[in-house]
Amino acid sequence: MSERVLFSGNHAIAEAAILSGCTAYFGYPITPQNALPEYMAANLRRRNNGVFIQAESELAAINMVIGASAAGARVMTSSSSPGISLKQEGISFLAGMELPAVIVNMNRGGPGLGNIAPAQSDYFQSTRGGGHGDYRVIVLAPGSVQELIDATRRAFELADRYRTPVLILGDGMIGQLMEPVVLPEPIDPAQIPERSYTLSGASGRPKRLIKSLILDTAKMEEHNWKLFRKYEMISAEIADAETEFVEGAKLLVVAFGTAARIAKGAVKRARAEGMDVGLIRPLTLWPFPKKALAKASRSCSNFCVFEMNTGQMVEDVRLSVQEGTNVVFSGRPGGVVPTPIELYRAIARIHHRVKKGAAV
Numbered sequence: 001m002s003e004r005v006l007f008s009g010n011h012a013i014a015e016a017a018i019l020s021g022c023t024a025y026f027g028y029p030i031t032p033q034n035a036l037p038e039y040m041a042a043n044l045r046r047r048n049n050g051v052f053i054q055a056e057s058e059l060a061a062i063n064m065v066i067g068a069s070a071a072g073a074r075v076m077t078s079s080s081s082p083g084i085s086l087k088q089e090g091i092s093f094l095a096g097m098e099l100p101a102v103i104v105n106m107n108r109g110g111p112g113l114g115n116i117a118p119a120q121s122d123y124f125q126s127t128r129g130g131g132h133g134d135y136r137v138i139v140l141a142p143g144s145v146q147e148l149i150d151a152t153r154r155a156f157e158l159a160d161r162y163r164t165p166v167l168i169l170g171d172g173m174i175g176q177l178m179e180p181v182v183l184p185e186p187i188d189p190a191q192i193p194e195r196s197y198t199l200s201g202a203s204g205r206p207k208r209l210i211k212s213l214i215l216d217t218a219k220m221e222e223h224n225w226k227l228f229r230k231y232e233m234i235s236a237e238i239a240d241a242e243t244e245f246v247e248g249a250k251l252l253v254v255a256f257g258t259a260a261r262i263a264k265g266a267v268k269r270a271r272a273e274g275m276d277v278g279l280i281r282p283l284t285l286w287p288f289p290k291k292a293l294a295k296a297s298r299s300c301s302n303f304c305v306f307e308m309n310t311g312q313m314v315e316d317v318r319l320s321v322q323e324g325t326n327v328v329f330s331g332r333p334g335g336v337v338p339t340p341i342e343l344y345r346a347i348a349r350i351h352h353r354v355k356k357g358a359a360v
Helices: 009-019 035-048 058-070 081-097 123-127 145-162 172-176 217-238 257-272 290-297 313-320 340-356
Strands: 004-008 024-027 051-054 075-079 101-107 138-140 165-171 178-182 241-244 251-254 277-282 284-286 302-307 326-331
Touching (some): 009 035, 009 101, 009 145, 035 051, 035 075, 035 172, 051 058, 058 075, 075 081, 081 101, 081 123, 081 217, 101 145, 123 165, 138 145, 145 165, 145 178, 165 172, 172 257, 251 340, 257 277, 257 302, 257 340, 277 290, 290 313, 302 313, 302 340
Parallel strands (some): 024 051, 075 101, 101 165, 138 165, 251 302, 302 326
Antiparallel strands (some): 241 277
16 A cells, blocks of 8 residues: 555544554544544444444443453544543543553643644643553654554554553644545454453353452552553653754754644754754653653753643653753643744744853
């Protein structure tokens, strides 16, 4: 499948899920991700003989995801910010039961119902697990329609490998983008290895039980430590970031997703005008690519974190860089999408202070 075809972001995720062997989708409508379930409704059963259900609520949808995953299906759900909030209890259950699933959040702006404009204000909700209990969710942060496709394929693979829910964090802008993409080779769902723990019928084998309720405190502690060790392993194995112009940079911009697209334009203009500016783009938000930032901070002591929120990733950047590194924030919340020229002006101001030796 090397032919380039034109896809929107939401449709691209849906098509990539079908090509990745997804056989079950459960969701509930909410803007700006409605094109995704619409595509699944039209294509999942026809292409993969799969199951599509528009549930009566987000709570129902995520609990259907739990059931399908326990039965062995490659399963996905999607929503936007308030809908993901409603799904958090179910996501916590998925983590506690060690069941794989792919969850897509096309982030919208503001708390509560907010608005339907693109934002990155769900960073904390996504990277801290989101629900109750000591658990984590792998969070991927694609920045183009092609990367949405690649992230979807990767999300299903990571979910199965680590038996954990995986979240793809996008926003209203990347979901609506139309870009040329190359689709991956299809995976036949029948060829996906059967999971040894699923509840697919107990005839001829010992009974199995999947649950998150463990009343014995010693066993609950043991289970929590088991999950903790798994998260440590995930942190060591998959944390990832893209870097540009880092060597010799006096100022590094850190941005993810749509903000990183904007940052690339601003950094490119700054470089063209002789500024020593580079870019670090986290591809995984959890685990956060701490090593890449720590390494960069050994040679560059000034960082600018650019986000479409009030500065949530700033905390992770400050925890990752060496002591004495200056970390400042630039961005706008509430669904306002900054322009490359806005960020360029911020970069120019900070770079000017850095060259003069003033505090940033």
